[in-house]
Amino acid sequence: MNTAAIPTVDRLRIQDRAAYELLYRLVMPSVVRLVRRNGGNVADAEDVFQETLMVLFEKVQRPDFRLTASLKTYLITIARNIWLNRLRARRTLLLNNLADCDNLPDQPADEFTPTNAVLRWLDQATPFCRALLRAVFFDNEPMETLLARMGWKNKHTAANQKYKCVQQVKRVAVGTNRAHFFSRSGD
Template sequence: MQTISDNALLDKLRSEDNASFAVLYQYYFPPIATYITNNYGRNEDAEDIFQEAIIVLLHKVRQPDFQLTAALKTYLFSICRHLWLKRLRDNKLLPVADVEIYQGEHDTFLPELHREKSKDEKVQSWIMRITRHCQRILKAIFFYREPMDILMKKMNWKNKHTAANQQYKCIQQVKKIRQTEESI
């Protein structure tokens, strides 16, 4: 296997040598695809993000003052990670508070960044993705164990049937998110 240095590859990218793009896809796309598919994405998402990152990289390397201060693999991975997190935030698939979990102090390449979430973490992430109204209801009922009579007064519900209906609708929101996540 022939290897190419990061600087030589950057020179080829600057001159838009087609072989340099093939090298990027061959060596750098697989770990990025793994990261994205392990973090709420599909392979198509990984391809889109990688293409966007290539465009960002090309723009950067064409700047006269550009200086690569990390390995190209690390730099490209960092661009992809930031693009993916932005997409998750913009599409409301990742609560803003969770972004800090995925952003490190240093941009280093780690082949396996995704760990299996505990049951509590999964439930919390599902609840963070439903409406605020339903978050308030479900937290009051299940986390704070607030009696339904008190909750009915707080929410101005007329009867227990309305309360049960609201609870059902909120639980359905969580179930829908869970099913969507499990089908990915």
Template sequence: MKNSLPPSDQQTLAGLRSREDSSFAVLYTFYYPAVERFVLRNSGSRAEAQDIFQETILVLLEKVPTADFQLTSSLKTYLLSISRNLWLKRLRQAGRVVRAELEELEGHSPATEPAAFGEEAAAQQQTQVRGLLARISAKCQALIQALFFNQKTIQAVAQDHHYTSVHNAQNQKYKCLEQARRGVRNNSA
């Protein structure tokens, strides 16, 4: 029977440090499909997705053996952040249009992004996000700011914003993300 869950992040990182083939297989089995989906949705091909994922693994392999490397998010989030930044950088260099969906932000924390991609890319992303946030309601801006930028838990947001339950706060989060997605679709139409 095929295992449907990846081993723990710490097991995978330990395997990568010792260059175990099984850890590389874990990366390709569990994390490559999400990278491929992102690249394909953003003007790329399967071959380009494979290139980006291999570059991502190289970045990871440079960082893993260092003494100060500490994973502050899930391995999947970390890998997706590296891949996303590499792909967006490649698109900008090629002069191709970048059309990333807001849903890509979900589960993404600016604190988990590698700093190796420069301040220019970060500034451009911040400008895009600010433009997107300007098109949604103030209530949604506050909610998204708290969740994604201030990294508050949904429980803390529910309490701070006076929602009657965590479920209501999650529903509002969904509605706000939908509002932002509509803004992206309307702006690109």
């Protein structure tokens, strides 16, 4: 890659659209390779790259921001960390789902209702996330309908919002379960 073609931090700081587009062309293929080699797909890579650019945008606005590596290395490191966090979250979610299979009620799936614990966790989410997650998981509202209702531009934005809201509820659930576990450990 031609390092002279990489945009400067100053261009990124002033939100030069061409600089961000250039980063997309120069760095996105590496992020796609990284994500695909580690169990993801192109859509996952696009989400990760968008989140990476948001992190970069926030960082370059800080007056004390200094690059200690090349911009490409910096971005790939951010993308790698984001992807690893998502993989950890997926693995934890999968393990939690498998553990919960032992506690499922003996009734058909169409009669199954959300547990009180899930509803309590959901009630602690922001109103936006509460509404989004209820629409997606309880009302089975199609994403296309949500796109129009929320004014989102594409499915990736919708998927990102859904992911962030699920993570928000998951943090509440993990904190609640830890508190419950430690409060019972003295019994």
